Amino acid sequence: MILPNNDCIQSITIVHKQALLDQLSRYMIMLKCKLAVTKCKEQAARKIEAAQQNQKRGFDKKRKAPRKYRPGDLVLIKKQHPATGASRKLQNPYSGPLVVKVALPNDRYIVTDMTGSYRAENRTNYERTVAVDRMKPWCTPGVVNMAPIKKKIDRQEQVKQNMRKMRAKIKSDPVKYEEYKRKERERYKKRKAEGKIQKISDLPERQQRAKHSPPPSPSSIEPDTLNLTPNRQLLQGQKRSRNHRRKLNKTIKSLQERNKLLEKKVTFPDQLCKELCCDDVLGEDCLSRKCKHCKDKQVLFNISQPEERIRYNLWQSKKMKVNIKGEEKDCQKTVKEVVESTVREFVIKFVNDLPKYMTHLLNRIHQYNTIDKLKKN
Numbered sequence: 001m002i003l004p005n006n007d008c009i010q011s012i013t014i015v016h017k018q019a020l021l022d023q024l025s026r027y028m029i030m031l032k033c034k035l036a037v038t039k040c041k042e043q044a045a046r047k048i049e050a051a052q053q054n055q056k057r058g059f060d061k062k063r064k065a066p067r068k069y070r071p072g073d074l075v076l077i078k079k080q081h082p083a084t085g086a087s088r089k090l091q092n093p094y095s096g097p098l099v100v101k102v103a104l105p106n107d108r109y110i111v112t113d114m115t116g117s118y119r120a121e122n123r124t125n126y127e128r129t130v131a132v133d134r135m136k137p138w139c140t141p142g143v144v145n146m147a148p149i150k151k152k153i154d155r156q157e158q159v160k161q162n163m164r165k166m167r168a169k170i171k172s173d174p175v176k177y178e179e180y181k182r183k184e185r186e187r188y189k190k191r192k193a194e195g196k197i198q199k200i201s202d203l204p205e206r207q208q209r210a211k212h213s214p215p216p217s218p219s220s221i222e223p224d225t226l227n228l229t230p231n232r233q234l235l236q237g238q239k240r241s242r243n244h245r246r247k248l249n250k251t252i253k254s255l256q257e258r259n260k261l262l263e264k265k266v267t268f269p270d271q272l273c274k275e276l277c278c279d280d281v282l283g284e285d286c287l288s289r290k291c292k293h294c295k296d297k298q299v300l301f302n303i304s305q306p307e308e309r310i311r312y313n314l315w316q317s318k319k320m321k322v323n324i325k326g327e328e329k330d331c332q333k334t335v336k337e338v339v340e341s342t343v344r345e346f347v348i349k350f351v352n353d354l355p356k357y358m359t360h361l362l363n364r365i366h367q368y369n370t371i372d373k374l375k376k377n
Contacts, residue, residue, distance in 0.1 A: 071100050075109075097114060110127060113126050288362060307343070313337070315337075
């Protein structure tokens with residue numbers, strides 16, 4: 001290795017050794033800068049990656065998975081109305097129905113016209129790629145597709161039910177039941193030895209007095225009414241009595257409703273017919289009293305005073321004289337009349353007329369079904 005000397009160069013007046021050291025120092029500074037820049041880039045890349053992962057975790061935590069469509073599903077596409085300044089209140093926000101043709105990645109779908117549509121017949125099929133947030137499923141008019149309601153069971157209630165089942169299973173086996181009682185006795189003795197279970201005699205005197213002493217009786221003097229005038233106290237007393245009566249009436253009404261539910265009272269004739277049919281379904285054989293399972297079902301009455309006189313409204317057909325264009329003519333009209341009878345007579349008439357009403361209800365159901373079929377076709 002040849003070391004430079006300390007001779008001075010006459011042309012530039014610089015020593016050989018000093019010139020070489022200056023060049024080396026500049027090279028080391030540039031190398032350090034490059035290393036620092038590289039280190040900063042790596043550190044920035046790591047921070048960006050960590051921030052992206054953190055952002056993705058937060059987004060995935062709140063994101064709801066979109067609906068999945070399959071090829072052949074009918075969908076509606078959200079329209080993109082031009083900003084013309086006109087009101088879009090009465091315009092249809094969706095177009096369709098269209099058919100899903102291909103399912104693409106990243107929640108994208110290719111949709112096209114249905115077979116038999118106007119554009120399909122003219123060979124001008126509409127086909128484009130649509131994002132899932134601009135799509136919604138097509139529902140047939142008049143039909144509502146409702147998801148099944150999932151029964152929500154509280155966690156504590158579920159734990160209680162599991163414990164009841166476990167105890168019933170243990171009690172059914174004598175060996176397991178004896179083992180269970182032995183463990184419970186050991187557990188009780190252990191808790192008592194730890195001081196978690198104490199008798200009143202084991203407590204300090206202060207706590208014993210608190211256990212034996214009765215609760216304090218409320219004072220008859222109310223601090224809110226000390227500075228009130230007699231007239232004001234009277235008004236407040238009347239208000240308290242009104243609230244007390246309101247609560248009593250509410251309690252009596254709830255008890256009456258509960259009594260009605262226990263008696264299974266029926267207020268509508270269609271509901272009574274359902275009670276007389278199989279599985280509460282208005283079937284043709286059940287209403288015509290041909291079903292062998294429910295033809296012997298009878299209406300149950302709770303009559304306390306059968307000879308009591310009551311009044312009720314009854315529709316009856318009568319011949320009446322009507323003046324038509326100055327001439328009296330006999331015609332038949334159905335009018336509502338007030339009839340008086342005993343409770344026993346009313347029940348007998350009701351039971352005799354019930355099959356006629358069930359036949360009338362069957363005819364109504366047939367008419368509704370026929371009209372519904374004609375509308376659908």
